[in-house]
Amino acid sequence: MSDVNKVLECLESRRGEWEDLLCDFLRIPSVSADPAHAEDVRAAAQWTAKLFDDMGFSVELAEPEQRPIVYAESPRVGGAPTVVVYGHYDVQPAEDPTLWETPPFEPDIRDGSFFARGACDNKGQILPHILAVRAWKEAVGRLPLNFKFVVEGEEEVGSLLLERFLDEQAERLACDCVVISDTGMPGLDQPAITYGLRGVAYFEVRLTGPNRDLHSGSFGGAVTNPCNALAKMLGGLIDDAGRVQIPGFYDDVVPLSDEERARFRAVPFDEKAFFRSLGVESAVGEKGYTVLERRWARPTYDVCGVWGGYQGAGAKTVLPGQGGAKISFRLVPHQDPVKIAKGLEIRLRQLCPPGIRLEIVDLHASPAVLTPLDSPCVQAAERALAAVFPRPPVAIREGGSIPIVARFQQRLGADVLLIGFALEDDNAHAPNEKYSVQTFHRAMAVSARLWDEMSRQPGAK
C-alpha cells in the first residue's frame, strides 16, 4: 500500500474522532471583534497550538497578549519542498442569537452539516489541513514536506498583526507555495481552484465650494455648486461602454486568455437566476464581457457612498457648501494601485470646475492576485481534487479582494494556492453558519493527497 493510501485509510478509520475535534474547536467562541471574547480568542490559539505541539512541531505564539498568531514548523525534511499553510481560528460575531436554530457555539450536526459559527469560516477548513499532516505522521511515520503553519486570530478584523509578522518574518517563512482554504466552490460535488482575486483601490473624494451653505435662489447660477460638480466628476470617471476614464487605467491589465474565457464558460452559472436573486432584470457593465468575466477578471469603478447638502424630508432650497464620495476601483493583475491613484488625481483635477477645492484621500489599496494555472502547486491541487471529488475542479476567480493573500504573495514571492470548500449558502458571516460533514472529510483527503503530490515536485526552499 502506498504511503498516501495509508494516510487515507487512517483518516477514514477515525472520522468520528476528527468530527469531535472540530466540534471542540467550534465550541470556543473566538470572536475577534468583541473585546469580551479576548480570553476565548487566546484559548482558541492555545487549542490550535496544542495540536501542533502534539505532532512534534516547534510552535510559538506571536503577540501572545493580543490575538496571537500560531506559528508552527514541522521538523526539517531535507530535500522536500516547503509549504506555508495559512488559516484563521477567529470567527465573526454571532450577533442576534434568536436568528440561530441552534446556539452558535454549541455545534450541532444535522442534515449532513455542522452548524456553528466558524464551521466553514474558517475552523472547518483549516483543521483538515492540520489533521491530514497528523495522519501522515501517524500512518507513515514521517512527513512528505516541510510545513510552516500560520494560523491567525484577527482575520475578521483586518489581519494587522499578521501583516507586520509577514513583513518581519518573510525570510523565515520562505516556501515553495502558500496553501489557503478560505474561499468557495460552486457546488457540493464541484470543487474549485481560485486562481485570481481582484485588488482594490479605495478613495474618498471631498469637494468644497462656497464657505457656507447658500440660498439656491439668491446664489444659484452664479456660484459653482459642489454637488453639481461632484455628479459631473463621478460621472466622468466611466464612459457609456463601462470603460473607466482614468489615464493609464488599462495599460497594465492582463487580458483574459481564450483558455481562461473557455474555463469561465465551463463554470455552472445561471445569469437569469443571479439577477432574479438581486431583484433586477438586467445590468450594465463593460461591453464585450460576460457577467462572470466582469465579476472576476475585469477592473471596475463603483461609487460606494455619496453625500452632500440636504438629505432630510421635503424641500430645502440650498446650494450646498460641500459634497463628497467614497469610490472604489477593483483591480486585476497587474494593475498597480499607486499608478491608479495618480491617474485618478489627474482625471479628477481635469474634471474639477473653477470655484471648487478638491481633496482626495487614499483610504485603502491592495493589488490583485493571480496564480499561474501552470504553477506546479495548481497542478498538484488539480490532481488531488480530481481524485477525491466526483468532478474535476473548475478554475475560477473571485471578484473580491483578500488583502492578506496579496501580502503573502508579495512578501514571500511564492505562488498562492486557493482551494476553498465553502458553499454560497453556508452562511459565512450570517446566522446558521454551516459546513458539510462530507466536505470536511473530503477536504482532509484532498489535503493528504496534495501533500503527496507536492512531495513529488522539486523543493527549492
Add this chain to the structure above:
Amino acid sequence: MSDVNKVLECLESRRGEWEDLLCDFLRIPSVSADPAHAEDVRAAAQWTAKLFDDMGFSVELAEPEQRPIVYAESPRVGGAPTVVVYGHYDVQPAEDPTLWETPPFEPDIRDGSFFARGACDNKGQILPHILAVRAWKEAVGRLPLNFKFVVEGEEEVGSLLLERFLDEQAERLACDCVVISDTGMPGLDQPAITYGLRGVAYFEVRLTGPNRDLHSGSFGGAVTNPCNALAKMLGGLIDDAGRVQIPGFYDDVVPLSDEERARFRAVPFDEKAFFRSLGVESAVGEKGYTVLERRWARPTYDVCGVWGGYQGAGAKTVLPGQGGAKISFRLVPHQDPVKIAKGLEIRLRQLCPPGIRLEIVDLHASPAVLTPLDSPCVQAAERALAAVFPRPPVAIREGGSIPIVARFQQRLGADVLLIGFALEDDNAHAPNEKYSVQTFHRAMAVSARLWDEMSRQPGAK
C-alpha cells in the same frame, strides 16, 4: 398746496408719533413659528386691525383662532383705481438672546436705526403704507384710491392660510395692482424696484438598484450601481456650457432685453467682493451671461442634496442598493413648472440605465414673477421713489422665489409692484435686526406719493 403736499407735511410734522407706533408694533413678540407666542401673534393681528378700524376701514380677521389674516377695505371711492397692499405682522424667532445687543422685543433707536426683531421684516415696511393712508385721510379728508390691505401672520412659516384665502377670495380682492414692500434695495440712498423673481421647481430623485447593499468586490462590474447611475444622471442634466439638458427647458424663457441688461449693468455690484465673501476665487455658470444676470434672470439647475451608500468614516466596500438626490430648478418668466417636470422625467428616463428603478417626486413648484417695466404701477413707483430719494430707483430682479407673490399675480391677474427698503446688512432673520429711521420716514413719503401717482391712472376694478 396740493393734496399730496398736505399729506407729506402731515407725515413730517408727526414723525415722533409714527416712530412710537412702530416701537409699539415691534414690542409684540409675534413669532409665528413658536406656539408659545400664539397669543402674541393674535395680539399683533388685533393691534393691526385697530389701526384700520380707527381709519374707518371695514376690517375682518380671517382665521381668528389661528394666525389671523387682517383684511381691511377702505370706504369705496367711485372711479378711483384699487390697490391691494400686502405685508405681514409675524416675525422670525429671535433665537439666542445673548447675540442681541439690546433685547429683540424692546426696540432701541441708535445709530439712526430701529433695532428689534421685525424692524425691517416686515413691520417697518408695512406700517408706512398704513400710515401714509392715515395721513391722506387726516390731511386731505378723503382717500385717493380704493385700498384693500392684506396683512398676514404666517409669512415666516409658509403662508398656507393666505394661499387658501387668495383662492377663495380672489373676486373680492380684484384690483389694479398689488403693492408689496418686503424686498431690498442696494443702498440707503439707492432705491429699487424689484420687477422679477425667479420661480422654482423642486424634485426628489430616487434610484433603486439591487434589493440590498452588495459587496463591491463580488458584485462590482456585474450589477448596475445606483450611485454610479445617479452621478451620470445628475451630471447629464446640464452641459459644460451651463445649459440645462431637459427637452424644452428654454422654449418659453423670455430673453433678457438689451434694455434690461443695460439696467443690470447700472446696478452697483462688485463681482470680486462677491466671490471673496463666499471664499471662492471664481465660478462656472451659463456662458454668455454676467454674474447678476445668472442670479436674477437665467434659469438654473442645482443639486440641493445627494445621498447613497456608505457615508461614515473609513472604507466600506459596498455596492449600494439605493441612491437619491434633491434637485431644484430656478425658473424665469415664462417657464411653466409643469412642463419642466415633464421634460425632467423624459430626460431622466433617457439617462437611467438598465437595472435601476427611477422614481421622481415633485416636491414644490412656483412660477417666476415678472412685472412689465412699462406697467403703470411701476412707472408710478419710479416717480414716487425718485421724488423722495436722492437717486432714481434701479430696476432689479431677485434670484429667489417668493411663492406668495406668484400666487397674488396668478389669482388676481394684476401686476405686482415690489418696492422694498431693507438693506443687505439689516439682519433680517438674524440677531440685531435693524431698519433705518430715515428709510422708515422715506417709505411713508414714497407711499403717500405712490397713492397720489396711482390716483391719476384710470381705475378698472
